[in-house]
Amino acid sequence: MKFSTLPIALILFACIGQGCVSSKKYKDLQSSYDDLKNKTKDLNQKYQGSQQDLSGSSSRVKSLEEQIAAERANTAALQAALDKCLSSSSQGNVNISKLVDEINSSNKYIQHLVNTKNKSDSLNVVLTNNLTRSLSREEMRDVDVQVLKGVVYISLSDNMLYKSGSYEISDLAGATLSKIAKIITDYKDYEVLIEGNTDNVPIAQTNIRNNWDLSALRASSVVQALQNKYNVDPKRLTAGGRGEYNPVAPNDTEAGKTRNRRTQIIITPKLDQFMDLIEKAPEPTTKP
Structure with a gap:
């Protein structure tokens, strides 16, 4: 739309030409005409600006409508x-649920094992402390107590336990063995392995063939003393000999040989308890 000023100008000239207006009135009309012309110009400019704004708004609206349509299509x-995923994976969801149950079951089993181990470790510490407190300073010179990987090792020296060159228990060993037997009796959930060890010097006795025999006979002597003199349940006891083949020191010195001539009382949790734990382990049910 555009405003025209031509008809107004013609009227003015017609009036002037006919002498129908005075000079003053003509000036007033001319001033009004100029004002009207300026206003018309402003209106035209505003109209053009509005048209441009409308065009820009229409473009933005169209762009937004296209974006909305695209987002709806994407949604x-x-x-x-x-x-489709939910429909095709309904069976998979069942498997995932089973897997989660198996993981939870395994975690409970692992925690049970950890608790069992912690309990065993605590008992080992108490057992070791009770034993060391019961032994005198003199006895501790011939007795070494250690806990290694959840197992209590009581190492007894050859000089304290046996008569020289023999597998018979000496009188000096009685008091020490009685204290060890009390600890063994108090802790009924432990198995006891008596293990004989020698140095590498061949035995020279007609009734003992070699160091295998000597180590096994010495272990057997300790087992029978624990059973017969100190009433330890023989079902918990095992005797074994390792001869010269499990040294803890080189055999090229007297000090080393002395250390190797030892009998170890090895106290361990009962194996059937561990087997029970293994049997209670959860079995996987889902297939890979």
């Missing part, structure tokens, strides 16, 4: 994909 595609 529909995602929903379809989700529906």
Whole structure:
């Protein structure tokens, strides 16, 4: 739309030409005409600006409508994909649920094992402390007590336990063995392995063939003393000999040989308890 000033100008000239207006009135009309012309110009400019704004707004609206349509299409595609995934993986969800149950069961089993181990470690510490407190300073010179990997090792020197060159228990060993037997009796959930060890010097006795025999006979002597003199349940006891083949020091010195001539009382949790734990382990049910 555009405003025209031509008819107004013609009227003015016609009036002037006919002498129908005075000079003053003509000036007033001319001033009004100029004002009207300026206003018309402003209106035209505003109109053009409004047209441009309207065009820009229309473009933005169109762009937004296109974006909305695209997002709706994308949402529909995602929903379809989700529906398809849920439909096709219903069986997979069941397997995942079973797997989660198995993981939870395994975690409980692992925690049970950890608790069992912690309990065993605590008992080992108490057992060791009770034993060392019961032994005198003199006895501790011939007795070494250690806990290694959850097992209590009581190492007794050859000089204290046996008569020289023999597997018979000496009188000096009685008091020490009685204290060890009390500890063994108090802790009924432990198995006891008596293990004989020698140095590498061949035995020279007609009734003992070699160091295998000597180590086994010495272990057997300790087992029978624990059973017969100190009433330890023989079902918990095992005797074994390792001869010269489990040294703890080189045999090229007298000090080393002395250390190797030892009998170890090895106290361990009962194996059937561990087997029970293994049997209670959860078995996987889901297939890979």
